[in-house]
Amino acid sequence: MSSPVATVVCTAAPYDRAKAVKEFDETKVGVKGLVDSGVKAIPPIFVHPPETLADLKREAEPESAPEIPTVDLGAVQGSRAAVVEQIRQAASTVGFFQVINHGVPEELLRRTLAAVKAFHEQPAEDRARVYRREMGKGVSYISNVDLFQSKAASWRDTIQIRLGPTAADSSEIPEVCREEVMEWDKEVVRVSTVLYELLSEGLGLGAERLREMGLVEGRVMVGHYYPFCPQPDLTVGLNSHADPGALTVLLQDHIGGLQVETKQGWIHVKPQPQALVINIGDFLQIISNEAYKSAHHRVLANHSNEPRVSVAVFLNPSDRERLFGPLPELTSTEKPAFYRNFTLNEFMTRFFNKELDGKSLTNFFRQ
Numbered sequence: 001m002s003s004p005v006a007t008v009v010c011t012a013a014p015y016d017r018a019k020a021v022k023e024f025d026e027t028k029v030g031v032k033g034l035v036d037s038g039v040k041a042i043p044p045i046f047v048h049p050p051e052t053l054a055d056l057k058r059e060a061e062p063e064s065a066p067e068i069p070t071v072d073l074g075a076v077q078g079s080r081a082a083v084v085e086q087i088r089q090a091a092s093t094v095g096f097f098q099v100i101n102h103g104v105p106e107e108l109l110r111r112t113l114a115a116v117k118a119f120h121e122q123p124a125e126d127r128a129r130v131y132r133r134e135m136g137k138g139v140s141y142i143s144n145v146d147l148f149q150s151k152a153a154s155w156r157d158t159i160q161i162r163l164g165p166t167a168a169d170s171s172e173i174p175e176v177c178r179e180e181v182m183e184w185d186k187e188v189v190r191v192s193t194v195l196y197e198l199l200s201e202g203l204g205l206g207a208e209r210l211r212e213m214g215l216v217e218g219r220v221m222v223g224h225y226y227p228f229c230p231q232p233d234l235t236v237g238l239n240s241h242a243d244p245g246a247l248t249v250l251l252q253d254h255i256g257g258l259q260v261e262t263k264q265g266w267i268h269v270k271p272q273p274q275a276l277v278i279n280i281g282d283f284l285q286i287i288s289n290e291a292y293k294s295a296h297h298r299v300l301a302n303h304s305n306e307p308r309v310s311v312a313v314f315l316n317p318s319d320r321e322r323l324f325g326p327l328p329e330l331t332s333t334e335k336p337a338f339y340r341n342f343t344l345n346e347f348m349t350r351f352f353n354k355e356l357d358g359k360s361l362t363n364f365f366r367q
């Protein structure tokens with residue numbers, strides 16, 4: 001007699017990722033809400049594929065580890081040419097540098113980080129009120145800008161505030177951070193104007209060239225909050241990406257976790273009290289005809305008990321319908337334009353319809 005054949009009945013429903021993502025989004029309280037609920041393991045929607053995880057680099061680095069350059073902006077008074085050269089060098093290689101002596105009062109750096117932290121640590125119902133994916137009036141609180149496009153979600157929440165050319169109405173900006181965001185914006189405008197002048201000179205152009213293209217006017221601020229992650233080796237804080245805009249001015253707290261991809265591999269952007277981190281975006285790589293380079297960067301999931309806070313302001317041209325491409329002064333028969341012309345609308349639509357996992361500029365290569 002043959003033995004009875006066991007029939008295995010699988011009662012567990014197959015895992016429905018799309019449903020889990022939607023349910024998470026509908027909580028409207030982000031990763032912070034999960035942490036507050038006491039999760040000890042990260043939900044499966046946050047687990048990244050093995051190829052992403054294998055490449056993460058968390059180990060402590062030796063003292064001799066490479067670092068991104070630090071430029072002393074205060075030295076402009078002594079030797080402007082030397083500062084232009086340091087910035088040109090950084091912008092044309094790693095695409096990332098830190099600036100010190102930028103003139104922003106230390107207490108404003110501290111207050112801005114504290115205000116963004118306070119926004120994210122408000123009672124859940126206060127955050128949920130501004131949780132939305134559309135920028136609408138110019139303020140939106142979301143977890144993962146690419147939540148519905150990405151293969152895996154990241155351990156991070158964000159408040160986005162439009163600062164220009166049409167800024168969010170100040171009454172729309174949550175009161176806990178309103179004053180600080182507005183003061184911060186003024187300082188970013190001042191510092192980025194100086195940086196564009198130095199970057200223009202580094203390209204051999206007149207100091208006003210980049211600024212006159214309106215590259216300080218289109219501004220969006222993001223205030224990121226990276227809560228403690230119980231399983232930091234299974235996810236990331238922010239996927240590897242290059243910023244699409246012209247220039248990014250970033251303020252980070254003391255926790256660390258930001259890394260940039262260089263010829264020597266991924267290196268840490270070490271928190272320096274009072275420094276601002278500056279990076280070149282794809283747009284500036286294109287208009288400089290690759291004299292300046294945007295770089296891939298990412299943030300590791302935060303394993304510290306203290307949350308990590310960072311505030312980035314993305315600087316873009318204000319005119320979204322104008323045609324942009326490599327500047328004619330930077331192209332020649334020996335160095336023809338590497339990219340075709342495009343409008344910022346076309347460029348940004350391409351960026352936001354995909355996962356944050358790489359460069360968008362390959363779509364704009366000249367055929």
Ligand SMILES: O=C(O)CCC(=O)C(=O)O
Binds near residue numbers: 222224250252310311
């Ligand atoms: O949080 C950080 O340090 C980096 C943020 C960033 O790269 C971005 O918002 O594009």
Ligand SMILES: [Fe+2]
Binds near residue numbers: 241242243297
């Ligand atoms: Fe970025």
